[in-house]
Amino acid sequence: MTSAPALLAMLAWHSRRALLALAGAFLLCGGALAGDVVALLLSENGGHYTEYAEALRRTLAAPPGRPLRVIELPPGGERPGEAQLAGVETIVAVGVRAMRTAAAWDGVPPVLNVLVPRTSFEKTLAESGRLRRRTHFSAIHLDQPLARQLNLIRLILPGKTRVAALVGPDSAQLLPRLRPAIARAGLEIASEEIAAEAEIIPALSRLLATADVLLALPDTVVFTRDTARSILLTTYRHQKPLIGFSQGYVNAGALAAVYSTPEQIARQTAELLRALPPGRAALPSPVAPTDFSVAVNRSVARALGLDLPSDAALKSALAGLPEAEQ
C-alpha cells in the first residue's frame, strides 16, 4: 500500500529522470552538432582493428573527460558524404589501409592515424600529393621511440654496447635517427643495408660476428613473417640476443621487446581526443605511444645466461628512464 504523497513524490522523481534524459539527449545531439563525434575508419573488421575500436569506445564511455560519441564509417574507399560527417570533429583511421584511404579524401575533418608504423605514416604524408596541413593529418605511431628500445637494451644487457642493425628499404629511413640515438645512449652501432631477402643471412652473419645484440627494425624485406625464423636461428647460432618490436617476436624466440597493444593505443587516443579544444579542427604533431609493455622470453634469457627481472619490473624501470627527443 503506497500513500498518496509517496506516489506523488515517486512520479515527480520519475519525471525528473525523464526530463534529465530528454535534456541529455538534447545535449548529446547539440554536442554532436558542435563537433563531438569521432568517426572511426577501420582497415577491416575484426582482429586488432575491432579490438582497438572496442577499447576506444570503452574508454570514451567512462569518465573523466568530455563525452565523445563514436560512429563507424564503412570500410572501403568511398569518401563519406557530408551527412555522414555531420558533427564529426576527428576521423580516426585505424591501420595503414585506412590511413591511405583517408589520405585520399578531400575536405574532411582532421584525420588521426593509429596503429600505423612511423615510416608508413611519413611516406603516406609525403605522397599525399598536396599540402595537407599538419594539424589535419597526424598520428600516434605504432613504433616505440628508438630511445625507449635502446633503454631496454641498456637495462637488460648492461655492458653490451655493440648494437647491430640490419636495415632494408623501409628501416633504412630510420638510420639517420638511429645513429645519434645510439650515440646518445652511449652505445655503438654496426649496420648493414640490404635490398633483397637472399642477402639477409650473409649480412647478419657478418654483423653478429662482432655485435653484442641485434635490434630488429620493422621492414618489408628484412624483418618479416617469412624471415623471422631464419633470423632467429642465426642469432641463436651466434648466441646473440635479438630485441624484437612486438609480442609476436618474443613468443617466436626473441629475447625481449617493448611494444604497445591496440588497447594501450586506444587509451592514448581517448586522452588525445579529449584534450583537443572542442570545436577546433587541429591535431597535435605525430606522437609515439606513451603506454607500453615489456615482454621477455624466459627460455631464451636462460639459454643466454641472463637473469632478468619480471616484465612488470622492467616496464616500470623503463618508464622511469628519460627518453631524449629524437
Place this chain on the structure above:
Amino acid sequence: MLACLFASLARAAAGEEGGVLSENSFLDELPVVLSATRLRQPLRDTPAAVTLIDREMIRDAGARDVADLFRLVPGMYVAYNVDKEIVPGHVVSYHGLADPYAKRMQVQIDGRSVYTPLFGGPVWSSIPLVLDDIERIEVVRGPSAATYGANAFLGVINIVTREPAEVRGRMLALSAGDAGGEAILRHGGRTENADYRITLQLRRDKGYTDDAQGSYGGRPVFPRSDDKSIGNLAFRGDYRLTPQDELQVQFGYAGGTREAGDIPNNNPRREKDAASQYGLLRWQRALGPESQLSLRAYHNRDRFAEDSSALIGETAFVLPSGLPVLLGVPAPLDRPLRHVAERSDVEAQHSFAPDETLRIVWGGGFRRDAVSSSLYLGGGGFRVFSQRNLFANAEWRPDERWLFNLGAMIEHNSFVGTRTSPRLAVNHRLGARQTLRASVGRAYRNPVVYEQHGNSRWLYPVLAPSGPGLPGVLPLQYLLAPGDLRPERIDSHELGYLLDLGRGSALDLKIADDRLSDLIEMQGVPCPGGPPALCALTTPGTVVRSFANRGSVRVSAVEVQWQQALGERTRIHLGLASTRLRNRSAVPPGAPDYQRTAPRHALNLLLAHQLAPQWRGSVAAYRSSASRAVSGDALPGGTRWDLRLARSFHWEGMAGGAGAGAGEFALVVQNVGDTGIREFYADNLLGRRILASLRLEF
C-alpha cells in the same frame, strides 16, 4: 591474374600494404621457433662436462669424417680402423674400453639414435650424414642415461643438423686428395609454409693409403684393403602447420661398397655392401612460453652383405684321434651373408615450468629392434626385441646461486628386464663467472644382440679322407652367447669447475671417478674342458666363443678444456686429458686388460686465425701416449699435426642479389710430419695426406 592475387597475398604476409610497411608486422603472431633444443643450455647450467664443436671448428679442423672431430674432445679415443670383422670404420670411445664397435656411447642425430642394435655403436662410415649439414655437436662427457637412456654409458654424442631455413640456395663442394675425392650438392628451398634441404654426396675413399707392409713387433702386418665408395642422400623439411605447430620430416640413405679383409683365407680381401637408411617425423607444439609438447617417431635400417664363399680355401685340421683331415668351405660361409638391423622408435615428451624456479621435462617411449644375421644369429630370420621407457628430469633453481638437476629413466628391455638410471647434479655459482659442479649418477649398457643372443655354428664338409666311420661334416660352434647377461653398470662421480671468460670463452675442469662393473667380455671356452653341454656342440680341439659379465674397472680422470676467442680473429681450443684405468679385480688369462685401453695422457689443440679478410689458417695437434684398445694392438703414442689454409671469395650478381655467390678454396695437410702413427691395429699406418677442396654457395 591468379599470379597477381598470390603476389598481393604474399605481400600482405610480408607485412606490406600498398608498398609501405603495414601494422601487421607489429601485431601479428610469428611462427614460433620451436626448438628449445636448438638453444644450447648455458655451460654453467649443464649437469656434466660438455664439449661443443660448432661449424667453425668443424671447418677449421679440416676433418673429412664426423668421427675425426671427436679427436677434439678431451678424454676421447678415436681411431680410423679397418676392422677385421664386420663393421669397418672409426672407433670412438670415451675413457677407454675402446673396441671395434664403440658400443658404450650413445650417438644421436637430431634426437635419432644411430646405435645399431646388432653390434652396438654407429657404423661411422655409413651414417647418412654430410659434414656440411651439421650445425653443431655436443659431446656430453660422462654418463647421461637419465636423459638419453641406456647406452648413454660413457658419454653422449649429440649431433644437431642445420636448419633448412639457414641453408637456402645451392651449395656445391668438390674435394680431391690422397685419401680420395668427393662431390656434394645441396639445395635449400622454401615453399609458403616449409623450408627444406636436400643433400647429395658421392665419395670415393681410399682409406689408409700408406700400406704398413712387413711386420710390426714380431707380428706380420698386412696392407689395408679399405677403399670405399659411398652415395649419400639426406632430406629434411620443416613444415609450419600453425604458428604453434611444426612438423619435421627427415629421411636419408647411405650405401655403397667397401673393401675388407687382410689375412688370406682367414679374412680374405673382399667387398662388402653396406647401406643405412632412416626416416624421422617430429611434431612439436608450443603450449606456452615455457611449455612444449613433442612427438617423434623414427625408423632406421642398417644392412651389410658380403660373399666370401669363393675366397675361403681349404682348411687342414687334425682330429683328436690324430687323423689329419682336409676341410672345405663351412656353412654358412659357403653362401652370401647378410646382417640386417632395424630399429623403430616412438617418443613423447612434454616440458613445462610449474613456476619460475622449476622446469620439468618428462616423457616416455617405445622401441622395437628387429635383427637378423645369417652368420651370427643362427639363420636368416628376424629376432625381435622391445624396450619401453619413462623419464623425467627436473631443473630446480631455488635462487640465483644454486641449480639442481635431478633426473631418472626407468627402462624395461625384453632381454635384460627393468633398470633405473638416476642422476643428481648440483651447480653452484661463485659470483658472475665461476661455477662449481658436482654430480653422481648411474647408467647401464644393455648387451647388444650379438652378445646376448649370438649363435654362430659352422659346418665344415670333410673333403678328405673319406670312408666308413669317418665324419662327413665337422661342426664348429664358433660363438654361443649365454643369454643371461646383465647390463654393464657405471657409477660415476664428477666434480667440475667452469670459468666463464666472456664472449663464448670458457675454461672447464673436470675430475671424474667412475666405477664400471659387470663389463661384458668375450671369452674362449676350449673344448674339451668347457661345460659338457657346450662342448657337445663342437668338434673336440676347438674353442667356443662366449660372453660373460666379468670385468670391473675404475676410471679416474682429470680433464681440462679451454676454449678462447682472442679478439675477433683468433680462436683457441685446447683439451688435455689424463685418464687412468685400474682393474678392480684380477684379470683372468685371456680376458682384456683395460688398463691401457685409454692413453694415459692426451692433448688436442685447434688454433685458428683470420690472417686477412679473405684468408684463414688453422693448426690442429693431436698427441697421445701409448695405448692398447680391446682386441687391438699395443701401440706407442705419437703426435699428429694438421694444417689448413683457406681463401674465401665472393662474386657480385645483378642488382637485387640474383646471381651473387660466395666460395672458399681450402688446402688441408693431415699429419704434416708423417710421424708414422698407427691406430688400433699395427696395420693401420697413417701417412701424410693432402686434400684440396672447393666450395661454392650460390
